[in-house]
Amino acid sequence: MTYEIEIGRGKRGVRAYSLDDVAIAPNRRTRDPQDVSVTWQIDAYQFATPIIGAPMDSVMSPQTAIALGRLGGLGVLNLEGLWTRYEDPAPVLAEIAALEGDTTSGKHFNPAVTRRLQELYSAPIQPELITSRLAEIREAGVTVAGSLTPQRTQEHYRTVLAAGVDIFVIRGTTVSAEHVSKSQEPLNLKQFIYELDVPVIVGGAAGYTPALHLMRTGAAGVLVGFGGGATGTTRRALGIHAPLATAISDVAAARRDYLDESGGRYVHVIADGGLGTSGDVVKAIAMGADAVMLGSALARAEESPGQGWHWGMEAHHDTDPRGDRVRVGTVGPLEQVLFGPSHHTNGTSNLIGALRRSMATTGYSDLKEFQRVDVVISPYQAG
Template structure:
């Protein structure tokens, strides 16, 4: 059913309309395109006045190669754009370093780890997020030395379904996280507890599905509390603050250097 719905051609005029609706709410506005669609629709996105431009695929390299589209040279594209660009996903030190060298302002880390993704089953590919984030953070450190101090933001994209996943991502070196399932559980989310990713609508090989997560509270309660349940589905910011306080940290940058241990079982994570 999702494949049928998304099979309709993209209407370029709707891109600007949707971006304007978000901008009019007074928030920082980002818009994402796949590498395959970037050349075709980037002008419509930029003209709509986005604050952040995102190029997102399951995995993205410094030069996207396609049999049906002209290759996308990320370095040239980013250089010619007047807004910050975030690119991803990636999961290794080398891939992240290459993306950072294109001039990206941020790198998305991870692929196939979300609640609605089936990439692991379909493609046999999945990278443990703690390892991926730590490796990309190491690439960022070395790139800072190489570039004379240019800082690239590391963003964990996948596997952040519960409040306890947020401090773990930061502890491994992430500056921020992408949140899908937690926001989908908000009562004011448009999906009313349902969640799916763009990988679910691929016309040839879908790598995701529609999942019913249910609802737990308002978006404010999900992010800042108060929480009504002990399962980690609410008050993400409060959980991060409490985790930092418990381990003796008051600054996020310092918390990124907290000592991390590896458990031999997911039940002790």
């Protein structure tokens, strides 16, 4: 059931809610946080936490992907990023961090920064670096995951599979099961996923129907949202926006209906974008997500390659950049960001501890149960 609102005489729209608009309502039962399970499994791969590191160069390097894997999460390497364009990306990362122009608020931008990002990312992708970076992660004994955009998947996926990737991620601003093009042969997701021997996570999707179509391609997981929440300017540049609370709920409904349609095939819903604090993580799972893909929340770790700065792939698009480099700062080592102890009161560290406490406070013992928690509409009031 949907309730449309009249915007004017010629247009109606559905009211949608962001994570800031909702809150969790405690129930009659509480638990000890130590009795709560936050484990998550997709296909044959089990993780101690539902945390996925976003494939963004300011968040995931081979080393941070390994570190996150050892801490019970899944790190996804951007296979179109600096690690596959430069043999040694350290000087490039240092230059990006040193570029003048503070975009801490997300409201200020510096065209010179954008222009330099475009120049640095114009270096060609080297297939041999895809192979060596993924081999480095595999040698560490953690689950190997890499990401390509739909536009680059046909070109590089054979290299990725030959390197031995465990989970393959196709991530774009908006990914559909049916892409129409008069100039090039589009990626046939259903055929592509059918021919692969590894689970595929694909997205973003922001509604019931597109998500259901992606599930029918055989995807193991669907990304909800457009990613790059802290850095993206898609709403300003393209007028496109999907409030995440409603989007997750809609895609979770598609998961439920596809489970019946397919005779029991469960597709994981992964919230992606705009999850900057532990409260956002908690509410995303409460709305129906199985796991969360984090960018800015992990970019604040001392080990993150962005050195306190954060940017996404949209920030260096060669013709239509839709993102900024933003200052997120650092709050501590990655382990402290995930498990504490926290010295911050704003939800930027001890993400898993906060998730456990929220689940315990509302009486739920695992993530699937927690998806049934009561929520209320409670728009956030600053100050």
